[in-house]
Each structure stands twice: as structure tokens, then as C-alpha cells.
Amino acid sequence: MAYPLQDVINWFLSKEAMTPKKLQKILYYAYSWTLTMENDSNTELDNKLFDAKFEAWVHGPVIREVYDSFREYGYNEIPQYEGPVSSFSADIEEILEDVWDEYGEYNGNELESITHQEDPWLNARSGYSALERCNVEISDEQIFNYYIQRVEYVD
DSSP: OOOOHHHHHHHHHTTOOBOHHHHHHHHHHHHHHHHHHSOSBTTBOOOOSSSOOOEEETTEEEOHHHHHHHGGGTTSOBOOOOSOOOOOOHHHHHHHHHHHHHHTTSOHHHHHHHHTTSHHHHHHTTTOOTTSOOOOBOOHHHHHHHHHTTOOOOO
16 A cells, blocks of 8 residues: 655645655654554554654654755755645545644644654654664554554544
């Protein structure tokens, strides 16, 4: 089910220009929500939005290749994407829209603050000081276990 990472990046950048930090955090939530909503248990986490791993960096979850692609922007916004946007399954499209509705209003610093209060990032950084460089991967199992607790089942 995994989609090309660039397709997901373009989908979010088509919404608005944003800083690399905001993009990283939005990608993290889209990945986390997809992992949680599209899998039945933490023992079979085969349904992923894209194939990439998040590392627990000082400023929150980061995909190294996305960082490398957009590092030239620093704290400036990546321009809004104007090209064609790939289509996703109806379920994934709904998750992407829900993530955007929930987190799109926040800036990168606000999203960083939110991720810093959540177990997946905190657990991956266990033993590291606040400003110490860390490239420990945030495990899919940790992500699933944390966010599944937040899912509200509606009849």
C-alpha cells in the first residue's frame, strides 16, 4: 500500500507553502495516523503511507532524506507545489485531509512542541539530553501503540 514519499510531500505542499520543520511534522502525523488506522495490531504493521523511517532529532521526528532535500530552505518556507497531485485511495485521502484539518493551522515550532510531549519521540530519545544529537529511529510499534490509544471508536 505504500505510496511514493514525494507524492505525499507534494500533496501537503499543494495546500500551502511551509517550512521544512512543518513539513516533517505533518508527514510524521500522516504516517502515524495511517499506520494506526490501516493496521489491526502492532504485530502486523504492513500498511504504511510510505516507506521511510523517522528519527528522533532534537526538533522532533525527521525523515533524513526529506531533511536533505529541503535543508537549503532552513527556516524559510518551501514554495507551494503547483504541479499535478497524485491520487490516493479514498481511505488514505481521508486520513491526509484529517491530518491537514487537525495540524495544518500550526507552524513548525508549534508542531515540534506537540511531538515533544508524545511518547514515540520521547521514548526514542531516552537517555539523550534535550540538545544532544540523536538519530534513533522511532519504531512503528511505538507509533501504533501510542496513537491507537487516541482512536475513538464510533458505532
